[in-house]
Amino acid sequence: MAEKxxxxxxxxxxxxxxxxxxxxxxxxxxxxxxxxxxxxGNYYDIVIPLEEYTPEEAERRVREWVQKYxxxxxxxx
Numbered sequence: 220m221a222e223k224x225x226x227x228x229x230x231x232x233x234x235x236x237x238x239x240x241x242x243x244x245x246x247x248x249x250x251x252x253x254x255x256x257x258x259x260g261n262y263y264d265i266v267i268p269l270e271e272y273t274p275e276e277a278e279r280r281v282r283e284w285v286q287k288y289x290x291x292x293x294x295x296x
Contacts, residue, residue, distance in 0.1 A: 228255040228285050231262060233277065238266050251277045255285060255292060 230253045238248040247269040254262050265280050 226257060227289065228253045228281055229257045230277070230281060235269065236266070238268075248272075249277070251281060253281050255289060259293075261292065 230251060232250075232252040234250055236248055236250045237245055239245050248266045249269055249272040251265045251267065252262055253265070254260070263284070265277070265284060267276060267280060
């Protein structure tokens with residue numbers, strides 16, 4: 220388990236893109252690419268609609284992803 224205060228994920232890149240949703244079609248979005256765990260070389264992307272994007276929202280969504288899915292990464296079944 221990581222020490223308290225030690226970062227678990229590192230945001231690598233943030234860029235605008237176009238995404239597609241079958242229900243609403245194409246839309247402008249921001250792709251937030253992050254490395255988890257730090258130093259592993261494993262990168263993941265979170266796509267946020269452009270209208271909803273703020274730096275704080277990006278950080279919140281990365282933290283939420285790590286809490287929800289982080290324990291499964293690297294697990295052998």
